[in-house]
Amino acid sequence: MTRQKRLLIAIAIAALAVLLAALLLLRKKPVGFEPELLNREIDKGGGIAEFIKVKLFFLSETSQYLRPVFREIEVPEIREELYRKFISLLLAGDSGHITPVPGGVQLRSLHYLGARQMLLLDFNEPLAAAFPGGTSAELEFIYFMVDNICYNFREIKKVKFLIGGNESKTLAGHIDLEKPFFPDFAWLKDE
Amino acid sequence: MKNSIKAGIASVALLVAPLLLPSLGIGFRAFDHEGYTRVVIEGDRSFAYKVQDLPDRLEVRLGGRADFRTPALSVPSSQLLERVTCEVQGEESVLTVHYKGTAAVRKNFVLEKPFRLVFDLVKSARAPAAAPADDEKKPGPAPAEPPPAARPKPIETICIDPGHGGEDLGAVGRSKLQEKNITLKIGIKLKKLIESRTGLRVIMTRDKDSEVSLNTRASIANNQRAQMFVSIHVNSSFRKSAYGSETFFVSLQATDPEALELAQKENQNQEDPGEAIQNDELKMILWNMAQTEHIRESSKLAEYIQNELNELLGTRNRGVKQAPFRVLMRTAMPAVLIEAAFISNASEEKKLQNDEFLERIALAIYNGISKFIYYYNSIVK
Incomplete structure (x- = not known):
């Protein structure tokens, strides 16, 4: 076989491989969720308010993954207020599921840094003081927050945690909390 | 099934890639810093390499025929380097960093975008590889600087x-x-x-x-x-x-x-x-x-x-x-x-x-x- 023929065969095989790879890539679903916008009657006088349907993921005793639950949030005028309501839902938890957050933890404030697509979350002191310890517990809390937020609000690409208004080195001596976290959707089981 | 398709594609790509890819473009440069000399080998894409750290030179062997974009480099002002040469030997390309005396790699790491292979070299008191046996028995010259601490050595x-x-x-x-x-x-x-x-x-x-x-x-x-x-x-x-x-x-x-x-x-x-x-x-x-x-x-x-x-x-x-x-x-x-x-x-x-x-x-x-x-x-x- 001449060199030219070999080259032609190689090009044909490569083109086929590229085509197959492209087909496989196109089949891959984008990760994330587009919250559904809903209109709800909020009083007997016929007042209507906008709600969005969000998908929250919680931990369970029977699975190492976070499992989905749907909730609705009334859409406020200020976007950051929507994030705050969303985090309140996470902290409130869901019966039958585990909320990997120590008791007494509350959100003090939050800021969205649009240029960096980063959400800053400032929790109160019990987050560190009452944290039960353990690498798994730290990772469960971090990715419970980060995955839920980034999954429902695609404009947020990363989350940074503060405790009592300050940067904290770790939650309980393991994971570096000074850097922002990107989502790791491998924690989610979307069933 | 999906995995086997992916594996098949990967195998085909690996087989045909060398036939289709243009030759690897390689550039290099060297700089003196306080206490060490940095040599950077830059590729227009990532490449496989083997390193031979010899007392009088450092040899970096790259798989395939590289297109060296920097001609051989003479660095008379360098505290450590004499010259850097490059040549294609059969199906391999070899880049050699020649030292003025003896030296050793203190640190070696890879940077991405663009792909760069970085070597930090320090003076060393190692006996030259080609030295006669008699010379090897004599105590070496006193090191000008402390011996390279970060050079990998058996675990102690x-x-x-x-x-x-x-x-x-x-x-x-x-x-x-x-x-x-x-x-x-x-x-x-x-x-x-x-x-x-x-x-x-x-x-x-x-x-x-x-x-x-x-x-x-x-x-x-x-x-x-x-x-x-x-x-x-x-x-x-x-x-x-x-x-x-x-x-x-x-x-x-x-x-x-x-x-x-x-x-x-x-x-x-x-x-x-x-x-x-x-x-x-x-x-x-x-x-x-x-x-x-x-x-x-x-x-x-x-x-x-x-x-x-x-x-x-x-x-x-x-x-x-x-x-x-x-x-x-x-x-x-x-x-x-x-x-x-x-x-x-x-x-x-x-x-x-x-x-x-x-x-x-x-x-x-x-x-x-x-x-x-x-x-x-x-x-x-």
């Missing part, structure tokens, strides 16, 4: 880090069993095993119930020039049913890519000695990257230890994982963190109260370390 020192301590109890079980006490017991047992069976030097970040910060733990290992860092912990989860052992090495995916890119740019700028790093955040990132060049060995160490834990403990294998551990990021050596069992699980907490179980954990970690030492020493020889 291991740092054991029992997690938590003092006021920091770590996780606490239902029976009030404290993580800090378990980690110290395992650490002491492991130290005895290593010392008695290998004679290697073992240092501990703590050998009593004292509080040691994470930064200090890493500093102890770095300052003592340990060549392996093993942090011992027991785990806890919000899920009380969680159980088993897992071994972690540091995750760089969790690092902010923007910050990493910034750090890499700054790393490039270091080729210009005039530019200093001003930004504290950036300094922290670069410091955190201490672990970057050891990540492959850290992964190997984690794998060896986890395999032994699976075999000896008979608990659930949760596998080797990655996470951005603060203590591991600051260590400049292969480093792992072991979560031996779950203190939050009633059954495993009971096991952790048993001294024989702790002995088995220490033995499993020791076996993993031994296998890693064998592997590591064989590659640095």
